[in-house]
Amino acid sequence: MRLTKFFLPTLKDDPVDAVTVSHKLMIRAGMIKQLTSGVYSSLPFGLIAFRKVENIIREEMNAIGGNEFLLPALSPHELWAETGRMEDYGDLMFRIKNRELVLCPTHEEVFTSIAKPNLISYKDFPQVWYQIQSKFRNEERPRAGVLRARQFTMKDAYSLDATWEGLDSSYNDMEQAYRNIFTRCGLDFVVVSAHSGAMGGSASEEFMVPSSAGEDNIVISEDGSYTSNIEVAVSFVEKNERKNSDLPFEEFHTPDIKSIDELAGFLNITDRSRLAKSRVFVRPAKDGDDYILVLVRGDDEVNEMKLQNYFGINIRPAHNEELAAITGADAGSIGPVGLKELKNKKVKIIADLLLEEADELISGANRNDYHIKNIDLKRDVPGIEYRDIRTVKEGEQTLDRKSVLRITKAIEVGHIFKLGTMYSEALGAKFLDADGKENPIIMGSYGIGVERTLAAFIEQSNDEKGIIWKGEIAPFKILLISLSGKTDEVKILSESFYKELTEVRNIETLYDDREDVRPGVKFNDADLIGIPLQIIAGEKNLKDGNVEIKIRSTGEKILVSKEDAVSKALELIYLKN
RNA sequence: CGGGAUGUAGCGUAGCCCGGUAGCGCGCCUCGUUCGGGACGAGGAGGUCGCUGGUUCGAAUCCAGUCAUCCCGACCA
Known part of the structure; x- marks a missing residue:
């Protein structure tokens, strides 16, 4: 992509309304723009990045046999009345004023309504169904840009099983898929036991990215053997000693x-x-x-x-x-x-x-x-x-008394639940087992916040200059910077690099071909948008037949001959991955 | 929903106390010089001062209401 054709409105200064690093950088790098509180437009650069996350999710969902759907965002009141969640969600649900419709905050009901007439025999199981779609939640207080928004993209998946062993197996597959997804996204994350919240159900784990921007507090033992959301965390503390003095009150x-x-x-x-x-x-x-x-x-x-x-x-x-x-x-x-x-x-x-x-x-x-x-x-x-109704505190011992608890803030990027039969029973989604007996479908529910995952990455990967992309989610692999000079020499060379990188090597390349922009501006934009590798062609080095390659993450600059530039850049990309 | 704050040009802001011509920086347009880490000079465009009502000869400024946005506390991907 040529920068002269790419819509990339970068900002020199921090926007005044943004507080968290990811929020500031996503706005400054021209990724998102706020439309109203908690509602953001994805601009081209942001969309490319979001699609990277979505595609990783899609690949890992498909790898465990997932079927991709796309359900409507609108659904009828009656569906939510049947499971009682109209009341449970309350004001968190957006309601349409001139129809008996709501904007879905999640899709258990809709998926279950598809399962009901179609999954009718134990032979129909197991199934994994998912979609990547906009969700709507009337959050009382949106904050930190896309970290907590009223409209956001969620990958929601549902496992449908005939047996509880089947649910365990689906759940384990999903947990592994989630580990793969967040690893491929380059995130430093922990998996913690969690509260199942408004979803109901039993076992539940959250995928957490430690970050000061996070809204959750998670508990991690120093030896790493215990991880939990503070909402359900337990610890060892000596009970009050009974004195048996029998003094009257x-x-x-x-x-x-x-x-x-x-x-x-x-x-x-x-x-x-x-x-x-x-x-x-x-x-x-x-x-x-x-x-x-x-x-x-x-x-x-x-x-x-x-x-x-x-x-x-x-x-x-x-x-x-x-x-x-x-x-x-x-x-x-x-x-x-x-x-x-x-x-x-x-x-x-x-x-x-x-x-x-x-x-x-x-x-x-x-x-x-x-x-x-x-x-x-x-x-x-x-x-x-x-x-047990107390909140654990920093420094307490684990239940086995072998380690000590630490508490840290974290961003919840994913959540997996064993739902059980809550929704299938409420909606009458049943199947016949091998004995000809009717049973409710056993379900699991699994979510990932797409924009939040990306924001969490940026929280973890930035410096004072801007974002530092790495691995698979980098929106482009190479930023080719052409510093225009007195002659056309640099431009001609840059054009040939661009052609080779994109048409021959098939590398995702952003080409800063702006001619009326001074070098300093280009360098600062480059560091802000954080593409892993910069190839810088300018008159200074070209006099000696060289171009410069800069590695964004380390700031390291390598001088190579113009003939070796592309192959050296490719080598560095593969090393980085 | 409670508590705090803010709305003035695309962005960041001054002016508000003490009413009287709306100012600055960045960005933008034109010309020239410049060109490896956010250049310089000259000229220029751009504002219903969030909205409504009130007070006043006169309101960005005072008063009332309203809307919006942000931050801090209870919910979730």
Whole structure:
């Protein structure tokens, strides 16, 4: 491609609205342009890069027997009502105003509706179906350019199996395909165990690219044996020791004490393990809402994802009015002792495992400005249940106590789930097994964010000058720079290089053939758009019969004779891959 | 949805307090000189000051509303 014909609007300065590196660079390199919040146009250079990622995905999906589809982005309300996800997604789903249609945020329902009439015998399985298509999610707060957008390209794949062993096998194939994809994209990534979120289902892993621009926190043990999203991460911490002192519990005055920090200060203690922190959550139910009081140690935080796993995704923190109604106090003075019943429903009390049968605890008295000490959960809180509901912290030990946990931010580029029969049951997608019995299809769901994958790559591969492409996703392999001079000599040579590279060698080459642009501008554009190899033809070196080859990643410059230039460049490309 | 901030030329901004001709840099156009790391000179084009209403003789500027965008917290590829 000749630069004089290529639409590449580069920017010298950072756009003021962009904060993350990938966002700035994608705009500056003329890859994307924002249309409205969370919605971006792909410009030619960006599109070439996105297609690189898509083609790698396509090849790896096809390699495990995937069938490529292209489903509509529009779908009818009723399909989503059947699985109940109209409500689950809520405002996250874009709805069409003048038809009973929605813009799909994902495609489980649509794929399942195709499977239902067509996959009717156990002999029809297994199948892997996928598509690469635009998804629409009405994100409340889009951010960081394409990292979190309202419209984005997703590869979504679905495995359809007749047996649970089949699902395991499909899932494993997919996991390997994902490893291949992200490796070929040149990403430094980790696979972590994950929460299955709004999708439902059981096993689930995420493909994470460590980056300060990431929105997720992942936990990695120092020896690498344990990796997990913090949402589901577990660790080893000693439980509270039971003292068995059997001291009676006792209310005491704590004026204006609202937080654990203030309480610790008021009591003049630093160990917060016996200060029990209470939070109340609500689970909406048809016969009246359920209330759940959650207790963790004062030095811990409640992990709301773990709660969702136990009590469903609709669970939410209680509002202040609800708190007052069931505890008689405001947040800051609530506790597990002396809760009211609301509409004849008992408040369920869940405590973290570290508090199992703990005593001598201090917690709110359910009376403003009062706390209680010497609470014995075993003695004073009948019906209490213990579960793992805390968020792990940096520096804690792994469960096997062989290593230590580190926490880092990461970008989620891919996610694989074992869905099971959730959607096939809801939509009645069944098949006959060898015994002639009817069973729901067993499904898996597998997603990759295309633009996000590319943005994650740029987050990991850049310097102060710009992007540094490498490997298969480089939009071009060579940037041929012609520095125009007094004579036509350089131009004639550049043209011959271009012809050989593209027509004879079939190398993806971008040719900076601009004649009215000064060298400095060309060099800076070159480093900004980050093509791995630059061949620079100019009068200075051509006087001695030479041209320069620059390696973008290292900045290394190699002087070669004009006769050897193309073969040397090809050699370097293959070395780099 | 809560909290914070910002809307002035393609981009980045000054002016706003204290109302009166809209300014600067980059980019763009023409001519000339220059030409290996974002050149120089001369000339030029380009702005409903986000939108609506109000106050005023007069509003980019003051007031009210509204819309949009960005950043920080709860969701996801």
